[in-house]
Amino acid sequence: MEKPQVSSPSNALGPLDKLRVLVVEDEVLISMLLADALDELGCELIGPCDTLSAALVAAEGGGYDVAVVDFNLEGEQATPLTRRLAELGHPFAIASGGGTDATGHGEAAHLPKPFRIEDVKSVLRVLGGRAETRN
Template structure:
């Protein structure tokens, strides 16, 4: 599907990343890339070529995706924050960003991206 929106996924768990890829494919989206660390995600952000992103807030080794969220905001790229429902506090600068609580579901991904990409 050529005109399908492309999505960048920032997720540090390989199995979850693969599941998200399957969900996006089932929903008619294209995977623009996957990143499991801030440095890799920042490379994707700098290269561009995607319509929206899904950012897991907490990555491995204590990394958070806030630098990626800041870079996406600065470039005007829409994104969704994903949390495990823990104590992640969204900084005020990203207060208006949609938050998706894990575990992911197909309906949750569908609703989040339909809402995000309409606006």
Template sequence: MAAISVLLVEDEALISMLVSDWLSELGCEVHEASSADEALDYINGGGAVDVLFTDINLPGRMTGAELAQKARALRPELPVVYASGRYRGDDLDGLVPHSAFMPKPFDQRKLQHVLEQIAIGTTH
């Protein structure tokens, strides 16, 4: 997989560290944020983002789904990967097009597959 820049938005530090390590092992450049507001600040600041990887349940006033909608308003073609241990992908309304869903706990091989699919535009 060609190197891609992933903005990882996860408020659980251990999960963030694990996923960040896995993404780095796959050759991704990883930028981490622990809240939707922090992620939007990064995007608004011109930070490199090829894929937004966000937890659904985030602290603060915005969910991961709301973050994805705001990020898409700024970057209409930005691929999004949603993650949750509480929900399944079909439980959620309002997911942006060209997105994928990863259930927690994560599997490294599935994570790689989803990133490869979304990076080349075959996931909806």
């Protein structure tokens, strides 16, 4: 199996310690894997949200630095959420196994599924760097 490539419009690297990550994922197993990865990397998990409506509420509530968003949530595309995250200035990554083109979502990074902890770490470093520059 070929290693997934993490792509992003920016190559900036940022710190992970205490990075607050909003996770939007409707698959319980993937949410658990992300939670474990975030814990191992020293990040704080916010969520996870498993529906678009819950994710929109969490996005408005703040308390996070960056977001990792599954693009397909129970049959709904996360486009309203990604637009809102961009409006709020929160860096985010789109996690998708369906070939979703992250370039159509502003400055979104892309975390292709299936992913490994190294992939999560790479994308969070990019997002963390963006979060630092916006603060």
